[in-house]
Amino acid sequence: MKKRIGLAVAGAVALLYLGMEVRSVYAHHAFGAEFDPNRPVLLKGPVVRLEWINPHTWIHLEVTGEGGKKETWMVEGGTPNSLLRRGLKRDSIKIGQMIIVDGYQSKDRSSRANGRDITLPDGQKFFMGSSGTGAPYDAPGKEQRK
Amino acid sequence: MIVLPIALLLFQGATALPRTAGGEPDLSGTYDIATLTPLTRPGNVKDRLSLTDEEAKALAKATADQMAQKSLASDPNRKAPPAGGDGSEGAAGNVGGYNAVWVDNGTGAFKLDGKWRTSILIDPPNGQMPAMTQEARARAMARGRMSRPNRGDAFWITENMPVGPYDDPELRPVAERCLMGFGSSSGPPALPVLYNNLKQIVQTKDTVMILNEMVHDVRLIRINGKHEPEDIRRWLGDSVGRWEGDTLVVDTTNFKDQPGMSGASRNMRVIERFSRIDAKTLRYHFTVEDPTIWTKPFSGEMAWPATDARIYEYACHEGNYSFGNILRGARLLEAETLAKKNAK
Numbered sequence: 001m002k003k004r005i006g007l008a009v010a011g012a013v014a015l016l017y018l019g020m021e022v023r024s025v026y027a028h029h030a031f032g033a034e035f036d037p038n039r040p041v042l043l044k045g046p047v048v049r050l051e052w053i054n055p056h057t058w059i060h061l062e063v064t065g066e067g068g069k070k071e072t073w074m075v076e077g078g079t080p081n082s083l084l085r086r087g088l089k090r091d092s093i094k095i096g097q098m099i100i101v102d103g104y105q106s107k108d109r110s111s112r113a114n115g116r117d118i119t120l121p122d123g124q125k126f127f128m129g130s131s132g133t134g135a136p137y138d139a140p141g142k143e144q145r146k
Numbered sequence: 147m148i149v150l151p152i153a154l155l156l157f158q159g160a161t162a163l164p165r166t167a168g169g170e171p172d173l174s175g176t177y178d179i180a181t182l183t184p185l186t187r188p189g190n191v192k193d194r195l196s197l198t199d200e201e202a203k204a205l206a207k208a209t210a211d212q213m214a215q216k217s218l219a220s221d222p223n224r225k226a227p228p229a230g231g232d233g234s235e236g237a238a239g240n241v242g243g244y245n246a247v248w249v250d251n252g253t254g255a256f257k258l259d260g261k262w263r264t265s266i267l268i269d270p271p272n273g274q275m276p277a278m279t280q281e282a283r284a285r286a287m288a289r290g291r292m293s294r295p296n297r298g299d300a301f302w303i304t305e306n307m308p309v310g311p312y313d314d315p316e317l318r319p320v321a322e323r324c325l326m327g328f329g330s331s332s333g334p335p336a337l338p339v340l341y342n343n344l345k346q347i348v349q350t351k352d353t354v355m356i357l358n359e360m361v362h363d364v365r366l367i368r369i370n371g372k373h374e375p376e377d378i379r380r381w382l383g384d385s386v387g388r389w390e391g392d393t394l395v396v397d398t399t400n401f402k403d404q405p406g407m408s409g410a411s412r413n414m415r416v417i418e419r420f421s422r423i424d425a426k427t428l429r430y431h432f433t434v435e436d437p438t439i440w441t442k443p444f445s446g447e448m449a450w451p452a453t454d455a456r457i458y459e460y461a462c463h464e465g466n467y468s469f470g471n472i473l474r475g476a477r478l479l480e481a482e483t484l485a486k487k488n489a490k
Contacts, residue, residue: 030237030296030319030322031237031238031239031241031242031243031296032237032238032239032240032241033239033312033322033472033475034468034471034475035239035241035296036298036475037241037296037298038297038298039229039298040227040228041226042225042226051465053465054459054461054462054463054464055324055460055462055464055466056468058467074467076243076467076468077248078247078248079248079341079342080458081250081359081458082248082250082342083247084458085250086247100224102224102227103241103243104227104231104241104242106471107471107474107475107476107478108471108474108475108478109475109478110474114241114242114243116227116232116242117220117242119219119220121222122219122222123219123220123221123224125216125218125219
């Protein structure tokens with residue numbers, strides 16, 4: 001019983017730390033300055049271009065709107081250095097790969113959005129490292145890079 | 147009979163750590179300073195310097211669990227996120243992003259002197275920042291007026307503010323402008339941030355260089371050098387070093403108006419102490435004085451563990467599209483808000 005209480009207290013301490021991490025983050029730029037919370041988007045389509053650049057990657061995908069009109073959207077992703085440490089390189093992602101992105105449109109109303117959640121068509125996370133890459137921060141193994 | 151073995155032992159102890167040809171401790175290497183231990187101490191551990199083993203394990207496990215949770219597949223038939231924002235805080239700014247795969251901020255607390263630390267700050271002893279001066283509080287309030295939760299509105303127009311936060315590119319934070327890393331990443335004092343926490347130290351007799359992965363900021367520390375004149379100012383300050391026994395003491399002054407350390411002024415002075423704990427770990431200690439901002443100096447310390455990971459280039463200007471998006475977005479919001487205002 002005593003041990004269980006001890007574990008619960010330890011868990012509470014851990015949760016507080018995690019909470020702090022979320023609240024106190026600094027970043028290259030505040031996403032709040034760039035993206036409009038009043039313009040949520042859901043984008044689906046094939047990857048047409050990858051910009052594996054600093055400070056953030058940008059993934060271009062072709063979205064087919066109502067009436068068949070095609071439009072290229074740019075989606076802001078993580079920094080290449082962090083992605084590389086997870087075993088993801090520019091050529092880990094193939095042109096033509098279908099993806100689903102949810103996020104918010106840029107405040108300048110251009111066809112740009114943040115990649116709040118970027119997945120493959122079956123919902124698997126686009127940015128999680130595939131198993132067995134040997135990358136130091138490999139995510140739990142899933143065969144995603146098909 | 148006894149003296150000789152002790153002398154031998156002392157000699158061996160003193161030479162066990164790597165040393166340069168000149169005899170100084172060799173601090174060179176690549177270090178990953180990512181840690182979940184925050185700068186200031188969380189409220190429920192405020193009375194103590196260290197976490198128990200159990201707490202440290204729980205923290206590491208909770209972090210790993212959170213990562214695993216965020217790695218799970220999403221609903222492929224999901225809808226767009228909620229209009230009005232997703233409620234995310236901090237840098238995620240009510241629109242999400244900076245998700246699990248983007249961040250690289252460590253897998254656990256750091257250990258120093260055999261204890262898992264609750265905070266980087268050790269002085270004040272409560273692990274909190276000292277009180278700010280009246281002038282600093284006024285500055286912080288002015289900054290606060292400019293920094294609002296993201297609602298996608300041009301509040302500076304509706305509230306008739308004389309200057310808006312997006313009026314001039316030079317009003318934007320230096321990290322957003324790619325001039326320096328964010329959150330005092332390169333320091334001094336060097337503090338862990340969300341990602342790019344690698345440092346490389348290269349040491350010669352006259353100079354110690356610290357290459358920071360973030361924005362490839364480089365600090366050149368002149369050993370036994372003199373500070374630049376008062377009017378020569380640098381983003382990362384002007385650093386001179388000296389050896390005090392086996393500790394490298396670095397004195398940094400001559401900052402510009404916005405040093406990396408949050409809230410600090412150009413009058414900040416930072417004293418850092420680098421020493422070797424063992425062949426794979428450095429002890430990093432710092433004291434910050436800035437009488438313009440804080441009523442007392444403050445000090446912190448952490449471990450810098452060596453890593454086999456490589457430093458990659460982080461050429462922040464390469465594709466900083468965000469900056470244009472931010473400024474263009476502000477112009478559009480202003481035009482719309484003014485049009486609405488004038489229509490009334």
